[in-house]
Amino acid sequence: MSPIVELKDVRKSFGALEILKGVTFGVNKGEVAAIIGQSGSGKSTALRCMDRLETIQGGSMVICGHRLQDSNIDLKALRRDVGIVFQSYNLFPHLTVAENVMLAPRLVKGIARAEARTIAEAVIAKVGLREKMDFYPEQLSGGQQQRVAIARSLAMEPKLMLFDEVTSALDPQLTGEVLRVMEQLAADGMTMILVTHEMGFARKVADKVIYMKDGKVHEMGSSDILRSPSTPELADFISEAAEH
Amino acid sequence: MTYEFDFAAVLEYWPLLVQGTWTTLRLTFFCTIFGILIGAFCAVVRTGGPGWARHLVGLYVEFIRNTPLLIQSYFLIFGIASMGVRLPILVGATIALTINIGAYTTEIVRAGIESIHRGQLEAAECLGLSRVQTYLHVVIRPALERVYPALASQYVLLMLASSILSSVGVEELFGMANRIQSDTFRNFEVFVVLGVLYLILAVIVRAGFALLGLALFPRRRKLGTPL
Numbered sequence: 001m002s003p004i005v006e007l008k009d010v011r012k013s014f015g016a017l018e019i020l021k022g023v024t025f026g027v028n029k030g031e032v033a034a035i036i037g038q039s040g041s042g043k044s045t046a047l048r049c050m051d052r053l054e055t056i057q058g059g060s061m062v063i064c065g066h067r068l069q070d071s072n073i074d075l076k077a078l079r080r081d082v083g084i085v086f087q088s089y090n091l092f093p094h095l096t097v098a099e100n101v102m103l104a105p106r107l108v109k110g111i112a113r114a115e116a117r118t119i120a121e122a123v124i125a126k127v128g129l130r131e132k133m134d135f136y137p138e139q140l141s142g143g144q145q146q147r148v149a150i151a152r153s154l155a156m157e158p159k160l161m162l163f164d165e166v167t168s169a170l171d172p173q174l175t176g177e178v179l180r181v182m183e184q185l186a187a188d189g190m191t192m193i194l195v196t197h198e199m200g201f202a203r204k205v206a207d208k209v210i211y212m213k214d215g216k217v218h219e220m221g222s223s224d225i226l227r228s229p230s231t232p233e234l235a236d237f238i239s240e241a242a243e244h
Numbered sequence: 245m246t247y248e249f250d251f252a253a254v255l256e257y258w259p260l261l262v263q264g265t266w267t268t269l270r271l272t273f274f275c276t277i278f279g280i281l282i283g284a285f286c287a288v289v290r291t292g293g294p295g296w297a298r299h300l301v302g303l304y305v306e307f308i309r310n311t312p313l314l315i316q317s318y319f320l321i322f323g324i325a326s327m328g329v330r331l332p333i334l335v336g337a338t339i340a341l342t343i344n345i346g347a348y349t350t351e352i353v354r355a356g357i358e359s360i361h362r363g364q365l366e367a368a369e370c371l372g373l374s375r376v377q378t379y380l381h382v383v384i385r386p387a388l389e390r391v392y393p394a395l396a397s398q399y400v401l402l403m404l405a406s407s408i409l410s411s412v413g414v415e416e417l418f419g420m421a422n423r424i425q426s427d428t429f430r431n432f433e434v435f436v437v438l439g440v441l442y443l444i445l446a447v448i449v450r451a452g453f454a455l456l457g458l459a460l461f462p463r464r465r466k467l468g469t470p471l
């Protein structure tokens with residue numbers, strides 16, 4: 001199976017500060033990869049580089065066939081293939097749920113309003129918010145807003161979904177509803193990379209766990225490494241996470 | 245000696261007052277439409293345009309905000325005339341006022357644009373929207389919504405300040421009042437009537453903005469939250 005995501009010795013600096021110090025890993029089609037690690041280890045940076053929100057300075061990164069180190073990369077094509085959801089939902093406050101979801105299909109793919117509405121209905125139903133189609137973001141709970149953000153990405157039919165700590169801002173009971181949506185997505189065969197602090201969730205859905213430390217992949221393997229880590233650093237990290 | 249009020253002498257000139265009020269209202273209306281368009285455009289250029297264009301807009305804003313409206317109008321109206329272009333004075337006045345209010349609008353809308361969270365732009369970028377699409381669909385409307393009260397006040401101010409154009413021969417409300425004054429010498433009565441008329445005009449402008457707000461911001465309409 002060919003990898004849909006391939007990072008080789010990726011380096012990224014902000015000014016003189018090197019944040020990614022040679023990151024290497026791959027994710028195959030249909031796989032779910034969980035990136036874990038201490039705060040500041042470069043997880044978000046790595047994810048942002050994959051959608052070219054940040055440019056890399058060394059190594060190579062191929063995402064859905066797009067070579068991100070190329071300066072003449074077709075960004076529009078990359079962003080059609082990649083969906084990304086952040087911790088802050090970033091819904092457009094002046095648009096309804098349906099309008100939020102329809103915006104990109106209409107503007108980027110040029111899909112007509114009626115057809116875009118059909119697409120929106122399907123993805124909004126998928127995240128369980130059919131009855132909220134015409135609500136505004138401020139009328140929704142955090143968990144519901146985050147599910148809309150996921151639906152908004154799905155409407156573009158991405159080949160890869162990136163999630164950056166999408167439940168960190170949510171109460172425990174709201175966390176559950178978002179995680180269930182992601183679990184369903186994984187079951188449907190979506191290729192996903194998620195940065196998460198939810199160890200239980202990583203253990204349950206991740207095919208691959210990537211533990212980052214100081215801008216490098218420190219340990220990587222199947223979700224079994226969460227039960228029996230081979231490096232003492234990961235063991236410490238897991239027991240620390242369990243305390244919270 | 246007691247002063248005898250004679251409002252009748254002033255109100256006799258009601259056709260002039262109506263005409264002046266109408267002129268002021270029209271002037272304000274067109275300046276509002278064009279002013280908001282120019283202001284929104286310049287604010288976008290000022291925040292997202294190429295360097296030279298940002299500077300150009302900055303220059304425009306600073307120049308207008310630091311010179312008197314009367315002098316701007318004078319040079320514009322008579323400047324155009326001296327180039328041999330024959331424009332009705334009201335058109336010249338509209339252009340002058342629009343250029344003036346456009347600068348203030350630019351600054352207000354710019355503040356609105358800068359208050360839009362970076363995450364909004366990033367979300368639009370990740371969805372594949374172009375910069376222009378992002379501005380049109382994600383930035384401008386919420387930005388206008390945030391600064392809308394300030395904008396409304398600025399345009400009431402514009403309406404009041406338009407009285408200054410009587411000095412360059414525009415027969416708006418204040419100009420008409422001057423005529424009545426010199427005919428009747430009833431200065432006090434004229435100013436009382438004038439004050440009331442300007443007050444009514446201000447209420448009309450505010451109501452107009454409230455209606456425009458309902459059209460521009462459907463979310464406010466649906467949720468019933470005030471601006």
Ligand SMILES: Nc1ncnc2c1ncn2[C@@H]1O[C@H](COP(=O)(O)OP(=O)(O)OP(=O)(O)O)[C@@H](O)[C@H]1O
Nearest residue numbers: 014017019037038039040041042043044045046165
């Ligand atoms: N735009 C930026 N400019 C400068 N430094 C940055 C920038 N973005 C991130 N950094 C720095 O890069 C380092 C890694 O940040 P990153 O957000 O990738 O960490 P993280 O692993 O996602 O942490 P967390 O778990 O807290 O989200 C941090 O030290 C951060 O201060």
Ligand SMILES: [Mg+2]
Nearest residue numbers: 043044045165
């Ligand atoms: Mg992070």
